[in-house]
Amino acid sequence: MGVISTDSPDSAAAATARPAMARVPLARTLVFGAVALLLFLLVVLPFGWVLNNSVHDDLTGAWTLGNYARIFQSADLLEPLFNSLLLAVATAVIAVGIGVPLAWLVSRTDLPFRRTIRVLTLTAFVTPSFIGATGWILLAAPNSGWLNALWRSLAGTEAGPLLNIYSMTGAIFICGIYTVPYSFTMVSSALDEMAVELEDAAATLGSGTLRTMLSITIPLVTPAVIASFILSFIQGLTLFGVPAFLLTPTGIPVVTTKLAEFYQLFPPEIFLAAAYCMPLLLVTAMLFWMRRRILGRKQFVTISGKSRAGRRIALGAARWPAFGAALLLPLVSVFLPYAALLLVSLTRAWGQGLSWENLSLYWYWWALFGNSETHTAIVNSLLFSTLAATLCVMLGTVVAYIVERRMVFGASLFGAVATVPIIIPGIVMSVGFFAAYTRAPLNLYGTPLLLVAAFAATFLPIAYAHGGSILKGIGPELERAARSLGAGEGRTFLSITIPLMGGGLLSGWFLVFIPIIRELSVAVFLITPKTNVMTTLIYNAKDGGNYEAVCAMSVLLLLITLALVAAAGPLTRLTTVRRTSRKTGRKSAPAEGVLPT
Amino acid sequence: MMEFSRRRLLQTGGLVGTALVTGGLAGTAFSRIAAAADDPLYAAARKEGALTLYWGSYEQQTMEAIRDAFKAKYPGIEVNLLRQASQTVYTRLRMELQSGVHECDSLGTTNLLHYTELKKIGALAPFEPVDGVHIPDAFRNLDPDKMYHVGAISLTSINYAPGKVQSPPQSWQALLEDQWQGKITTGSPAFSGDVANWVVAIRRKYGDDFLRAFGKQKPKVGQSNVDTVTDILAGERVVGSGAPFSYTLTQKAAGNPIDVVAPSDDAILNLGVTGILAKAPHPNAARLFTNFLYSTEVSMILQKNYWPTLRKDVPWAEGRSLDQLKWTRNTGDDLGPEVAEGIAKWKELVR
């Protein structure tokens, strides 16, 4: 309907013409095919089995909806669901409430000892939460807890316990502090990439530091905040160790402890357990739907090639008080519980209490040399975790990229698929993997590959969510610029997107590596004598009540992981994108408009 | 030490009858191997070259010692030990059977029901270990068809902190006295087979009234019965109910301030059971291992780790024996539903 239109170009050209090279290139087909295939193998197939299990009867194996009916008809099965939801929401609130300000302090301000805080937070991350719970039982059990003993020595022996770790509050506290590292890492890597000008803009409008943080900085990293909220929520839903240790003694059932009971029954109610996970899936799906609603309307593209990284917000007089506050998390999640664990691990017999005679490195000797399986288990743990984390981050990043850039029709389906595994508690997923890979043509049972696949699949959602939140911060025009200069999709991804994701990718790798190395339950039906891992041994020691060994092995696991993280330090600096040239300092910012016309 | 005791035992002459077949009890390692090599079962097992154990009975340390002794006695057989909780091991085995995977040769778990179930579906192979004659009479011929045999004996008792408790409760009934209110720790029957077994036995003895009164004592309910030891050592509670007899003694021996009481109204005995899979990939190795379980070596290992031995002629640690104890064992064909009922009642009455 143009008022003036130009002459139509040769009208002879067929209206259905197709550009000569517009057919889908082979490489693209291969990549998408590989991603789809991997998602199918890692998620759809095992999850399909879980789904299939959930509609079969444990006794007869016949098709039934009875499992679902049982869940919704029995108060005994509904109560744990509500308790789990409470635990999950509270965990997520704590994780975000602490993790986000902490991330801001470390990433954006001139907080002293930032790197130390970062490492300490990672240390909390390395700690399997059941180990953390064990440490806190030593500290805050109502009668014997050391902190309570200290309290009584101050307040008199008649005083009631100051803390009771065996309570919902206690479980929330433990789940919360050991989930903070998720929100911290995700949000801080988003903040690391954010342009300073956006904060400067607010500052020039007279907004104070705190105000700027609350109303500009944090909202700008909303995608990461929401992603970490959801992940923390899922953690709260799916953790087993903490509620098993802290809530069982007070008779508060949650979904995971209930699941453990299903497996403990004779005969085990595996199929009921599968069905019992589905409400969790539903709740989490709702969370993701809400996330779409929240993020859908806003644009959160923050890197646009103009960022002036490197400058930090001066906290001024608040610098040291802020440091004190930032130390609180490491204090409760690392120092205190590990002090307890370390003391126990250094006693020959911990029931004797602390004395010089009782002091011994025996359990370390035992963990390293006395136990013939430890060597294999340590090597296996490191090897499988490395392979699985690498596979996981690669796949998660590519899926996140496909979804974020909507590269194919139905891309969001890829994302949905990549999100499923984390919601299914490990032991149930373990059964799914078992069912999927013990039959032809994909009989991988007994191979390390199966463990690697299961680990990668379980934590794929983290890699995917993390990748997505980094990508949300990278303006698509940075990639489009490369495309228009002749770089194909693959080349653009490798030479523009990946370097821009930079340090975020490495932190993403640790974000999955660490939970993998401490993961137990998904491995439970998949490990074999030859593919045993550290956590199985630790759990066996715990199962056998050998607390000194548990503590010693936990401390070792922590040290190994920390050594890795430390070794990765230089790597981080290498991979983190260099944004300033060494030769020319920023001081010599040149005058504008050099060009005469 | 072990060599010495073995020789001493040999001298007592209690073992003569069996030496004929296994030939495994000669004095030195060399002659042991030499003798073992003549054993046709060993020869067959060696041809198979490997053995896979799925075991939940005994904790990691003891199980590894048994494995290592087996390897020392029968070189040339690679032993793959999968030690996980009994129910996990069983669940995995059932899934393997459903998928037609045959990895496991010898199964050892703490629940007799596993074996009656496996027998029903024809998954077990009969075998009569020659050394089975040494098994205490009460546990011999567990299955008339020889599909399964005793693999471990585990006792559930009372444990306590000696320093904090002057006179510990001497019976289950005594646990209901007022003085123990808020002082008891126990495992959960929903998580621990041993505790479930205890609940069944207690209900048979004293009915639900006991559970009701027990609930009023406000016990701290952990998961495993091992948690009782943890709570006592930590000082959180001072008396443990449904507590593991052997494990408590191990901890005591390690120097921890803890001890056991065998209740006058019966320690609850639970049998660990073992069987050979019908489609075991290494059936001869499995047979060899099953027979080995009843060897003096294994019983010595058990003695050393404070487990009840599997031989009449090897006493328990600290000179204890089955005869000195009052004990009872839950028997009957309907144990499954009874366990489920016990758990339900526990949840209703205790917490």
Place this chain on the structure above:
Amino acid sequence: MSGIRIKNLRKSFGAYTALHGIDLQVPNGTLLALLGPSGCGKSTTLQLLAGFEAPTEGEIWADDVLLSSARGVLPPEKRGISLVFQNYAVWPHKTVAENVAFGLAIRRLPKAEIAERLDRTLRTVRLEALRDRYPSELSGGQQQRVALARALAVEPRILLLDEPLSNLDAHLREEMRFEIRQVHDLLGLTTVYVTHDQSEALVTADRIAVMKSGHLQQLGSPEDIFERPSNAFVATFIGANNELAGTSEGNGAIRVGGHVLTAPDRSGAAHGGTVSLCVRPSQVRLFGAEETGLPAEGCNVLSGTVQRSAYLGEYRDVLVDLGGGRTLRAFIPPAQSFAPGSVVTALLPIGSCQILGPAA
């Protein structure tokens, strides 16, 4: 280098149609400005040209190569079309030289040639001295030149500029306008320049395409667009304009309120159709109501009350209330002066008036 032909280009996003069938031709070597308010479809057109979006209908040709149709899109990297973004999109992890050389490396050119072309391009935009800097160490204008250099280095057959100056300050913007024109004159690239700023379009473009609501309003030279707008929207969007709405009386006449005014009729509207009388404020002359002997010959005559008057140095901007809710703006010589409230007569030379239809 090649010309662009766009045939009946349509683009819908779900229920929303961003482009309603655009036909456009950009001859080889021409600088075309796509001009319009935000939401007019100019950016969508650019994305379609660059190959980041697939058309719902229609075709895009570069000479005789079909680039896009509803059946498929030649991927951006195969088009030989360079794009300069509004926010520069200079890669923060690469130096100036690395940014500019990226496209050359992609083409696997010999090292010597890359170096040579890199130098030449940097010289063109005068960034030689800053070649080892990272973007964070550059000013906005310098970053924009990096983006331009990066796009030019690969010697594209078509250059697309997406509001390239809107993030710069006013002073720099004016300078860069000329610079872009200069580069264009130097290289003779077929260029499509998206902007919402009419003066930017007038300064830089050979041809201007004015768009609104996904429709092409007019395509023509800057002079055509300014002097002979095809409709009232174009007239108002380009430069200052008075638009008096009315109905067509036929034969070059329009009824505005109680008046019948005459003007060259370019609306093509039938008798009674909705049309507007358009006249630039600079063409309107004002006289005091008491003045007589006005040069009213060949003029439409209206009277009204001065509502406000602003002194702008070179002229006065006077707003006259014509009654009935209509107003008329006039730029009059600064020597003339009317106080608000004074009654004036306005002369609208018929030759400067046009009767135009509404926007398409």
